[in-house]
Amino acid sequence: MPESDSANVAYDLSDGVATITLNRPDAMNSLTTATKEELLAAVERAKNDPGARAVVLTGSGKAFSAGQDLQEHADALGSGEGLGGTVRKHYNPIVLGLTRMPKPVIAAVNGVAAGAGASFAFACDMRVVSDRSSFLMAFANVGLGSDSGASWTLPRLVGHARAMELLTLAEPIKAQRALEIGLVNQVVPEEELAATARGLAERLANGPTVAYAAIKAELTYGSGLDLESALEMEANLQEQCAQTTDHTNATLAFLNKETPTFDGQ
Numbered sequence: 317m318p319e320s321d322s323a324n325v326a327y328d329l330s331d332g333v334a335t336i337t338l339n340r341p342d343a344m345n346s347l348t349t350a351t352k353e354e355l356l357a358a359v360e361r362a363k364n365d366p367g368a369r370a371v372v373l374t375g376s377g378k379a380f381s382a383g384q385d386l387q388e389h390a391d392a393l394g395s396g397e398g399l400g401g402t403v404r405k406h407y408n409p410i411v412l413g414l415t416r417m418p419k420p421v422i423a424a425v426n427g428v429a430a431g432a433g434a435s436f437a438f439a440c441d442m443r444v445v446s447d448r449s450s451f452l453m454a455f456a457n458v459g460l461g462s463d464s465g466a467s468w469t470l471p472r473l474v475g476h477a478r479a480m481e482l483l484t485l486a487e488p489i490k491a492q493r494a495l496e497i498g499l500v501n502q503v504v505p506e507e508e509l510a511a512t513a514r515g516l517a518e519r520l521a522n523g524p525t526v527a528y529a530a531i532k533a534e535l536t537y538g539s540g541l542d543l544e545s546a547l548e549m550e551a552n553l554q555e556q557c558a559q560t561t562d563h564t565n566a567t568l569a570f571l572n573k574e575t576p577t578f579d580g581q
Contacts, residue, residue: 325354326376327361332521333514334361334368341377346385347432352406359413369521369580371417372513373440374424375433383431383454403463407432411465414439415536418529420520424513425449425500435464438473441532443500444516446509449491451499456486472539474498524562525580530554 326337336358338345347355362371375381384402414421414436423440430452437443437451453470455462462470462483470479474497482489494500504512520528530553538546557563566576 323354324348324351325358327358329365329367331518332367332369333372333517334365334370335372335374335514335517336362338373338375338381341375341379343385344379344382344428345375345377345433346382347406348385349402349406351385352402352410356406356410356413359410359417362419363413363417368419369525370419370517371421372424372517373414373421373436374510374513375426377427379427379433380423380425380429380437380449381433382428383433407435407464410436411439415465418532419525420517420528420532422513422517422520424509425451426506426509428452430454432464435462435466435469438469438499439465442502442516444502444504444509444513445491445494445500446506447491447503448506449494449503451482451489451494453482453486456484522578524557524560524566524578526560526562527557530557 324338324340326335326339328335328337336355338351338355340346340348340351345351362368420442421440423437423443423445425437425443425445427446427449429437429449431454434451434453453462453466455466461467466483467479470482473479474482478497489497489499491500491503495503502512534546534550534553538549541549561581562576562578566578568574569576
């Protein structure tokens with residue numbers, strides 16, 4: 317399927333992978349109101365696109381996203397508009413769209429990911445990053461607390477103490493350090509990033525996507541439940557997965573010593 321571009325965000329679907337690209341390279345893919353609205357629309361499109369079985373979120377140029385466009389933010393402050401409006405209207409729905417996406421979402425971090433841009437990467441299921449990438453939780457540097465889910469995702473990725481360090485000291489974390497502390501899954505040379513992320517996404521797109529959705533739900537919500545409730549959620553999701561043709565076909569393939577194929581049904 318041909319690529320579909322809006323002014324600030326590109327959407328491409330091929331071989332079961334929907335690639336969403338922030339496309340303001342001259343502005344380090346910073347997030348204007350228009351960009352946030354287009355990104356939310358692209359996330360919703362990927363969720364509802366029957367041809368999309370996995371999703372890649374990335375940026376064009378040398379940055380993944382520098383976060384909120386500060387010029388637009390400064391103009392909004394001058395007009396008396398608060399930040400809470402765009403957080404509730406734009407950032408929160410994007411993060412919920414990524415975390416609740418019933419498909420695997422991979423962040424292909426091609427450069428600087430700062431503020432809300434970094435938070436979007438943390439809301440994805442896996443992060444493959446260029447060796448020239450870095451993360452900056454820049455909120456405190458401009459006198460703000462965190463938003464876009466960072467207070468929820470960061471402790472789950474790196475623990476409470478490390479999350480406190482990243483958010484309060486607000487210092488850049490380079491790619492290799494991000495790997496060492498568990499912030500990302502894989503670091504690759506810059507020139508290999510697109511192909512590596514694409515290969516991982518295609519592998520997931522060819523897998524048991526109903527089961528992946530169940531696993532994602534279990535990990536997202538299970539950590540906030542007591543054990544008994546988590547066990548019940550697992551039982552309910554296992555019942556649903558057991559009724560799929562993917563499960564039946566994979567079980568028979570295993571017994572027949574064959575390689576299973578999955579169609580997401």
